[in-house]
Amino acid sequence: MRKRPSGPALIEIADATEATAAPDAGNANYIAAMIRNARAIAGRQADAGQAPEDIETAALKTLLGADGSLEDLNRALAHAIRAGNAPKGTHAHLTAVVRSELGESNPRYLSRLADDG
């Protein structure tokens, strides 16, 4: 499940930051890099669309043998893990979800992980 703020909310804070940024500030380069990063993450999320969360929801239904929204299913999984009742396949499921999110938040990190085997 994508971390908040995602998509439009990320673009909104990037736009607001750009509108009020002072170009001669000592940290102007840092601010500009953050704005680029936020827009890039939101752009990759928009490109991927609804598919990653649909896949995650379907995988959670199978893993938990239950129905519900993506958020409810993740909450049920979190409770099961804490209670020591994580269903078999939980680690593989979480790894797949995290890799999918990493592909949106930091694809370079994901490819470095792959290079490291």
Added chain:
Amino acid sequence: MAGNLTSDECARLTDWLAQQADAPVRILATERLSGGAIQENHRLEIDVAGGPWPGHHDLVLRRDAASAVATSHSRAEEFALLKAAHKAGVTVPAPCVLCADESLLGGPFFLMHCVTGEARGGRLVKNAPDAALVRALGANLAHIHSITPPGDGLDFLGPPPKDPARAAVAEYRAFLDALPDPHPAVEWGLAWLADHAPAPGDIVLCHRDYRVGNLMIDGGKLSATLDWEFAGWSDPLEDIGWFLAKCWRFGRWEEEAGGLGPRDAFLAGYEDASGGKIDPAAVTYWEVMAHVRWAVIALQQAWRHVSGEEPSLELALTAHVVPELEAEILAMTGEQS
């Protein structure tokens, strides 16, 4: 209370300094230093005409900023930590004097010696790997850990935890419970930490943010250990795991001691200075803890933005560091919870 020191503040400060120095004092220059949303640092150059501290002094005045929030140690507490650390041989800016009288500058402040160097991790990891430097960083951490409860003037740290690992797991679970979204990958890490918690060992003073970024380096040498606001009693391995964790290598993963040098050199420096041996498996446990702790803090920071409490692009982006931390947690813990 914000921005540069006013002329009235400088006048009151001059009189107070003269009392402290038992001699006439002139303020030669003041300058607000960058950084520090919660604390303000001002460079203060003074000349003392006689008394026990005659001559020119290059100091830093540290006080709460206007936007200060009551989450970290107070200036008086931070001064006590600096004094204890300095006495124990830790490389810190030498603390000079604390002023608790709020009528001078509107709040408590303290003076310490000015130290120069580079603390930014992104810059430091561009230097050649430096085994001697990370060895010294290990030794410096051992000096911090030579301070044991109750410490001298450190009563404000409270009683030492009986079981730091399990106490941390309980604390981070409570933090997650206060956030609205579920985070099963972080929960996976916490379940692993609960299942693999070591038997409680020695309790010492831990810095609790000892990493590249909070260590000032000048010409390849450590010049200051900064940011004591999270310091507290804990397992010494908590600091070692935090320092070595992959998430604090600023992208230079192969240099496992903060991106600056080899892990072995850091641990050897620590062992030589402390006289103890470090169990590598125990360090791994606390490296998992480091990633979990940073993930929980990052989610808390992001929520400050999402909730509207403090709209900030920097806080918003912190949410998107979490998948990196989750990937490392899952890789380190493996299939069996």
